[in-house]
Amino acid sequence: MNFAHLLAARTDTMGVNAIREILKVVSQPGMVSLAGGIPAPESFPMAILRELSAAVEQKYGSSAFQYDATEGFGPLREALVDHLAAKGVAATAHGVLISSGSQGVLDAMGKVFIDRGDVVAVEAPTYLGALQAFNPYEPRYVQMATDDDGVIPESMAEVLRAHAVKFIYLTPTFQNPTGRTLSLARRKAVAHIIQEQNALLVEDDPYSDLRYRGDALPPIKAFAPDHVVYTSTLSKIFAPGLRIGFCVAPPLVRQWLIVVKQGVDLHTSTYNQALAAEYLAGGYLRRHLPTIIDLYRPRQTALLGALDRHLPDGFTWSQPEGGMFIWLEGPAGLDAETVYWRAVERKTAFVPGKFFFAQPGEGLPTMRLNFTMADPTTIDRAVQTIAEVIKGLNS
Amino acid sequence: MNFAHLLAARTDTMGVNAIREILKVVSQPGMVSLAGGIPAPESFPMAILRELSAAVEQKYGSSAFQYDATEGFGPLREALVDHLAAKGVAATAHGVLISSGSQGVLDAMGKVFIDRGDVVAVEAPTYLGALQAFNPYEPRYVQMATDDDGVIPESMAEVLRAHAVKFIYLTPTFQNPTGRTLSLARRKAVAHIIQEQNALLVEDDPYSDLRYRGDALPPIKAFAPDHVVYTSTLSKIFAPGLRIGFCVAPPLVRQWLIVVKQGVDLHTSTYNQALAAEYLAGGYLRRHLPTIIDLYRPRQTALLGALDRHLPDGFTWSQPEGGMFIWLEGPAGLDAETVYWRAVERKTAFVPGKFFFAQPGEGLPTMRLNFTMADPTTIDRAVQTIAEVIKGLNS
Numbered sequence: 073m074n075f076a077h078l079l080a081a082r083t084d085t086m087g088v089n090a091i092r093e094i095l096k097v098v099s100q101p102g103m104v105s106l107a108g109g110i111p112a113p114e115s116f117p118m119a120i121l122r123e124l125s126a127a128v129e130q131k132y133g134s135s136a137f138q139y140d141a142t143e144g145f146g147p148l149r150e151a152l153v154d155h156l157a158a159k160g161v162a163a164t165a166h167g168v169l170i171s172s173g174s175q176g177v178l179d180a181m182g183k184v185f186i187d188r189g190d191v192v193a194v195e196a197p198t199y200l201g202a203l204q205a206f207n208p209y210e211p212r213y214v215q216m217a218t219d220d221d222g223v224i225p226e227s228m229a230e231v232l233r234a235h236a237v238k239f240i241y242l243t244p245t246f247q248n249p250t251g252r253t254l255s256l257a258r259r260k261a262v263a264h265i266i267q268e269q270n271a272l273l274v275e276d277d278p279y280s281d282l283r284y285r286g287d288a289l290p291p292i293k294a295f296a297p298d299h300v301v302y303t304s305t306l307s308k309i310f311a312p313g314l315r316i317g318f319c320v321a322p323p324l325v326r327q328w329l330i331v332v333k334q335g336v337d338l339h340t341s342t343y344n345q346a347l348a349a350e351y352l353a354g355g356y357l358r359r360h361l362p363t364i365i366d367l368y369r370p371r372q373t374a375l376l377g378a379l380d381r382h383l384p385d386g387f388t389w390s391q392p393e394g395g396m397f398i399w400l401e402g403p404a405g406l407d408a409e410t411v412y413w414r415a416v417e418r419k420t421a422f423v424p425g426k427f428f429f430a431q432p433g434e435g436l437p438t439m440r441l442n443f444t445m446a447d448p449t450t451i452d453r454a455v456q457t458i459a460e461v462i463k464g465l466n467s
Numbered sequence: 468m469n470f471a472h473l474l475a476a477r478t479d480t481m482g483v484n485a486i487r488e489i490l491k492v493v494s495q496p497g498m499v500s501l502a503g504g505i506p507a508p509e510s511f512p513m514a515i516l517r518e519l520s521a522a523v524e525q526k527y528g529s530s531a532f533q534y535d536a537t538e539g540f541g542p543l544r545e546a547l548v549d550h551l552a553a554k555g556v557a558a559t560a561h562g563v564l565i566s567s568g569s570q571g572v573l574d575a576m577g578k579v580f581i582d583r584g585d586v587v588a589v590e591a592p593t594y595l596g597a598l599q600a601f602n603p604y605e606p607r608y609v610q611m612a613t614d615d616d617g618v619i620p621e622s623m624a625e626v627l628r629a630h631a632v633k634f635i636y637l638t639p640t641f642q643n644p645t646g647r648t649l650s651l652a653r654r655k656a657v658a659h660i661i662q663e664q665n666a667l668l669v670e671d672d673p674y675s676d677l678r679y680r681g682d683a684l685p686p687i688k689a690f691a692p693d694h695v696v697y698t699s700t701l702s703k704i705f706a707p708g709l710r711i712g713f714c715v716a717p718p719l720v721r722q723w724l725i726v727v728k729q730g731v732d733l734h735t736s737t738y739n740q741a742l743a744a745e746y747l748a749g750g751y752l753r754r755h756l757p758t759i760i761d762l763y764r765p766r767q768t769a770l771l772g773a774l775d776r777h778l779p780d781g782f783t784w785s786q787p788e789g790g791m792f793i794w795l796e797g798p799a800g801l802d803a804e805t806v807y808w809r810a811v812e813r814k815t816a817f818v819p820g821k822f823f824f825a826q827p828g829e830g831l832p833t834m835r836l837n838f839t840m841a842d843p844t845t846i847d848r849a850v851q852t853i854a855e856v857i858k859g860l861n862s
Contacts, residue, residue: 075667075719078633080582080604086726113529121532125520134508137516137706172567172732179731183603187475204730208578209475238473272470311532313737324470331481335599336574337567341736342708 082188085207091200091427094412098421104454106375106441107421109248109396115364115444116311120356121347127354128346136346142334144170144318145345151352152318159280160290161302163320169329172340174278174317177303178205178241180332181274184325185238186211193231193240195223197428197435199248199276202241211238213430220390222247222254225261232269239272239301244292246279246395249428249440253392256289263295270299272325277304281361283394284369298322306348308396309361314344368396374448375441378455384463398441399425402462406437411461420457477583480602486595486822489807493816499849501770501836502816504643504791510759510839511706515751516742522749523741531741537729539565539713540740546747547713554675555685556697558715564724567735569673569712572698573600573636575727576669579720580633581606588626588635590618592823592830594643594671597636606633608825615785617642617649620656627664634667634696639687641674641790644823644835648787651684658690665694667720672699676756678789679764693717701743703791704756709739763791769843770836773850779858793836794820797857801832806856815852 098107128136132147143149149165156163171177178201186192186209194202196215203213214235217227222244231237242262244254254262266273275292293302303319310316317340321329333339351357375398379389386403402408408424415421425438439458443451493502523531527542538544544560551558566572573596581587581604589597591610598608609630612622617639626632637657639649649657661668670687688697698714705711712735716724728734746752770793774784781798797803803819810816820833834853838846 075717078580078667079723080578080580080585082582083579083723086723086730110534113533116529116532118524118529118532122524129513129517134511134513137511137513137708138508139505139702139707172736175731175733183475184478185473185475187477190475201730201733208727208730272473307534311738312534313532315732315734315736322470328474328478328481332603334487335481335596335603336570336731337710338570338596339710341567341710341739343706344736344739 646787
């Protein structure tokens with residue numbers, strides 16, 4: 073039987089994911105991949121997890137395995153108050169919602185705010201998973217210009233003046249895919265603009281704890297608390313497989329996010345939330361985070377050094393102080409997808425940057441390189457291969 | 468700030484949940500509740516869970532905490548093949564999808580198939596969580612008549628003839644809220660109808676393992692495999708807080724469910740899936756299930772006996788062979804919500820049945836009584852209180 077005639081109209085915008093298709097080859101045996109966007113398994117606190125299980129069993133018993141409130145597990149919401157305060161986000165436990173990864177918040181924002189054809193303002197380039205979350209609600213994307221300091225406030229203001237924007241989506245710190253961070257001055261400017269225009273901003277902050285140099289910046293939420301849905305995750309600093317995200321939103325938005333979540337998954341795994349509560353409240357994150365930083369910092373250094381050593385003239389790249397990615401821009405005319413296929417023939421992968429733009433045809437000479445999943449030696453070899461492919465393109 | 472003007476039109480259909488509001492009082496201290504729809508915590512395999520954690524750590528190590536495929540964790544999909552086969556559902560591991568509770572499948576079915584105004588056919592009464600999952604996609608519900616043997620096939624056939632139905636939603640075994648089970652003859656009749664009309668059926672099967680008497684019936688999926696999205700969960704036979712559901716769908720539907728899930732939560736908790744895989748593959752479910760049955764059977768017996776003893780004439784109720792609920796129908800003119808509020812004053816709760824009908828104004832004299840969360844003595848006292856309230860209604 074074929075039920076294609078029964079599909080909802082929105083499936084037209086959800087079609088098979090081009091990036092998923094081209095990345096299928098990445099899992100081939102022997103592939104050296106800078107394509108992933110995932111934490112190194114050796115960053116997971118495996119020994120700590122054993123202690124957490126024991127603590128959860130002792131403290132919560134069977135209630136850690138029972139249905140729980142849609143809003144989230146009480147002790148985790150409480151533990152997140154301090155975690156958020158340390159980042160500059162003021163919240164009560166009641167104001168914190170738990171989600172199944174921050175992906176759940178993005179889907180819910182789409183469901184609550186986007187009617188077909190509504191405008192969502194995104195960075196160019198932006199996080200692909202956000203587009204995948206919003207697409208089923210059939211938005212129209214308007215792109216805001218970015219440079220090395222992140223989104224350009226004047227571009228945001230112009231977009232807000234020209235369009236009836238439902239919400240703005242930003243990843244201000246160590247952005248995926250560029251690794252770029254919005255400067256302090258721009259954070260304040262963005263806060264001022266959204267307050268003045270009464271706009272709603274989704275601030276996605278998965279990476280800010282992965283800082284290898286320099287000083288932490290306050291989130292935009294700190295400067296415009298009533299206008300920002302701040303969302304983050306424990307995926308990069310605990311364990312992504314546990315699927316724990318969280319958000320702090322203005323009251324009306326929070327109420328609707330809860331209604332949506334109840335219909336989508338009732339609530340996030342109680343047991344995993346209990347493990348996360350103990351990880352935060354027991355001080356384990358504070359103790360373990362330096363181990364993660366010490367693992368990733370030399371990998372980033374290795375990638376930046378390898379780019380310096382191997383790449384031909386005409387390439388520029390970001391110099392982020394943290395996160396998981398370096399963004400590479402080649403000369404106009406370079407087709408990064410061609411580079412991709414030739415590199416894959418030589419068992420080396422990355423992600424062509426064009427997939428991170430909401431409008432097709434942009435970012436053709438760009439690439440996203442991940443450095444968390446490979447050791448320095450492997451990274452150097454991978455960059456050497458990519459550089460050789462680039463140099464051999466016209467031969 | 469108020470962002471109400473930014474809300475999507477669909478939020479009109481998602482409004483604050485009346486049942487959630489009236490059930491808020493149920494969590495008051497001292498309340499004896501037959502209102503819940505949740506497993507008893509003493510049914511959870513707590514000692515087994517310790518063994519499962521150890522097995523997962525040893526077998527899967529850090530990969531149990533890493534991101535994983537949207538489709539589900541391989542070992543769990545494999546373990547479910549046997550579990551499904553025992554129920555009469557033929558599937559390969561590739562054909563099994565894991566979801567974050569079966570709620571995730573229901574939301575995804577809505578997203579994939581429902582355009583505003585599309586018809587979804589549901590039982591009268593039906594599972595409220597399904598309506599909550601479908602509502603954001605703005606369907607129009609058409610009800611199919613039911614009796615003690617479940618949905619009436621002639622009513623289904625008539626609905627399919629009269630409306631362009633996107634899909635039918637049924638809970639054929641120990642339905643929530645009625646506890647009713649579709650007879651074998653009707654299962655075959657339903658399978659015949661959906662094949663003949665080329666219709667798509669969502670068969671929700673969360674309760675069939677909780678059988679206290681009589682013989683298991685094959686699911687409709689067994690008779691019409693190409694036309695049925697079969698969905699189930701481990702929430703009632705393992706631990707609901709782990710949020711593990713699964714489904715077997717026709718290929719086109721399966722593909723779209725994966726696309727949707729990627730946008731909603733990337734994947735279900737890897738760790739919880741690994742625990743579930745060990746629970747099934749290690750034979751623990753087979754060993755533990757009798758303990759759950761032995762816990763619930765006397766509670767059901769107690770509830771049925773208490774109804775016999777205490778209720779005045781004019782009431783009828785279901786005599787299910789399993790599940791978690793008894794459905795009570797009072798005489799015409801009875802307002803079960805009035806009974807509810809008076810019972811709550813006396814610290815006893817249940818759910819007025821009207822909330823389980825897609826059309827307002829139906830089921831006014833009906834009630835859903837749960838028996839899994841209270842011991843036999845408590846159940847008897849609760850029914851006595853409800854009966855006293857009913858008898859005192861006209862005084």
